[in-house]
Amino acid sequence: MDGVHDLGGMHGFGPVVREENEPVFHAPWEGTVYAINRTAMGIGLYNIDEMRHGIERLPPAEYLRSTYYERWLATIERNLIEKGVLSAAEIDARLAYLREHPDAEPPRRADPALLERVLRGARAAFQRPPTGEPRFHVGDAVVTRNIHPKGHTRLPRYARDKHGTISHYHGYYVFPDTQAHGQGEQPQPVYSVAFDARELWDGAAEPRARVYLDLWESYLEPA
Amino acid sequence: MSESHANGAAHAHEHERESQAALRTKAIESLLIEKGLLTTDVVDQVVSRYEHDIGPLNGAKVVARAWVDPAYKERLLADGTAAADELGFGGNHLKVVENTPTVHNLVVCTLCSCYPWAVLGLPPTWYKSFEYRARAVSEPRALLREFGLALDESVEVRVWDSSSEVRYMVLPERPAGTEHLSEAELAALVTRDAMIGVAKVQAPVGAEARA
Numbered sequence: 001m002d003g004v005h006d007l008g009g010m011h012g013f014g015p016v017v018r019e020e021n022e023p024v025f026h027a028p029w030e031g032t033v034y035a036i037n038r039t040a041m042g043i044g045l046y047n048i049d050e051m052r053h054g055i056e057r058l059p060p061a062e063y064l065r066s067t068y069y070e071r072w073l074a075t076i077e078r079n080l081i082e083k084g085v086l087s088a089a090e091i092d093a094r095l096a097y098l099r100e101h102p103d104a105e106p107p108r109r110a111d112p113a114l115l116e117r118v119l120r121g122a123r124a125a126f127q128r129p130p131t132g133e134p135r136f137h138v139g140d141a142v143v144t145r146n147i148h149p150k151g152h153t154r155l156p157r158y159a160r161d162k163h164g165t166i167s168h169y170h171g172y173y174v175f176p177d178t179q180a181h182g183q184g185e186q187p188q189p190v191y192s193v194a195f196d197a198r199e200l201w202d203g204a205a206e207p208r209a210r211v212y213l214d215l216w217e218s219y220l221e222p223a
Numbered sequence: 224m225s226e227s228h229a230n231g232a233a234h235a236h237e238h239e240r241e242s243q244a245a246l247r248t249k250a251i252e253s254l255l256i257e258k259g260l261l262t263t264d265v266v267d268q269v270v271s272r273y274e275h276d277i278g279p280l281n282g283a284k285v286v287a288r289a290w291v292d293p294a295y296k297e298r299l300l301a302d303g304t305a306a307a308d309e310l311g312f313g314g315n316h317l318k319v320v321e322n323t324p325t326v327h328n329l330v331v332c333t334l335c336s337c338y339p340w341a342v343l344g345l346p347p348t349w350y351k352s353f354e355y356r357a358r359a360v361s362e363p364r365a366l367l368r369e370f371g372l373a374l375d376e377s378v379e380v381r382v383w384d385s386s387s388e389v390r391y392m393v394l395p396e397r398p399a400g401t402e403h404l405s406e407a408e409l410a411a412l413v414t415r416d417a418m419i420g421v422a423k424v425q426a427p428v429g430a431e432a433r434a
Contacts, residue, residue: 006333007353009357011357016358022348024274024344025270027241028245029244029248031266031270032252034273036251040260055335070240080251091254094251106257107263111264111265115265115268119272154334154387155386156384158360168318170316173387173389190387192318201361205361207364208377208379209364209380209381209382210379210381211382211384213386214385214386215386
């Protein structure tokens with residue numbers, strides 16, 4: 001999707017502001033959001049590609065004015081509603097209840113089996129057995145396709161219709177462009193592709209710089 | 224509005240957004256708990272793991288091991304996933320990229336915030352910022368100068384935009400004057416910033432005199 005999240009190379013942003021010794025979570029709700037998301041994905045309510053695409057679908061102005069974990073909260077809510085786990089009415093009713101009863105706390109109990117499942121689910125497991133032969137090999141010259149899908153993709157705008165070189169072959173991985181839309185894993189070869197900075201940025205390129213992107217085979221054509 | 228009035232209004236607005244986010248989080252949390260899809264215990268444990276257990280000290284140990292053990296370094300560069308798992312820091316598909324006197328690596332995720340959390344913990348806010356995500360791929364040298372790292376033009380800069388589930392970690396150069404340090408002492412020198420690529424590892428003060 002050609003959304004505002006696709007920030008690579010965008011102009012107008014100033015210096016990176018850094019907070020020294022920042023806490024992992026700046027407020028308890030951020031930690032809770034992190035845990036809810038890990039749990040929801042761990043038990044298969046939605047997958048990581050659906051999670052990312054939920055953030056991408058925020059209206060641009062809302063995306064830009066939201067904090068990181070506000071965007072996570074938004075995608076959790078959107079995905080849970082779209083998957084039929086919660087309804088918007090339920091959430092609104094609960095919000096109204098909590099405004100009236102701000103000290104209400106959820107029941108506390110332990111579920112070691114759920115915790116184990118969530119922690120196991122956090123381990124990345126996106127590689128798949130090969131279902132064919134990779135089309136490209138290290139050293140091959142490739143050109144990225146000028147795709148503009150309305151849905152989820154991991155080919156950024158700055159790297160479309162650009163010439164690069166295959167640097168490394170990672171193996172077969174789940175394909176986000178389908179997995180984000182309930183169209184199955186459809187694993188494909190993924191390559192690390194090197195792009196010269198001048199190819200991407202023309203005269204604005206810094207000297208002796210390259211950008212490496214991990215790209216699925218269907219994003220590429222032989223050059 | 225006066226500046227102090229405008230700042231006050233901005234802070235009040237930010238506080239209001241925070242309160243709304245906290246309330247919304249509580250609503251969703253409580254509903255999921257009632258439906259048996261979440262427990263407070265899972266929330267507490269996950270938060271605790273990422274606040275205390277999983278952090279850059281993991282990556283620092285990987286780096287220190289690679290510096291003292293050439294065979295481990297070879298395995299690390301060939302298959303980062305397996306090598307990190309050897310030390311108990313598995314969880315990501317991992318590729319480790321090596322800094323040399325002629326190559327400097329920098330890691331970013333322009334599209335969201337992908338990061339090698341199993342070896343570095345959760346990413347700092349600046350890594351997830353629009354500024355970093357926009358500028359790291361197009362002006363890495365200028366960005367690194369702002370971070371206090373000036374690279375010679377003869378050094379090639381490689382920016383790794385983490386667009387897949389493969390996560391990237393930089394193996395920084397071992398600084399001169401550290402030949403006598405133990406593996407644990409070496410690990411203590413390795414910062415998160417050096418493993419993202421926005422800094423180099425510094426030798427301890429006085430190391431040059433000892434070398």
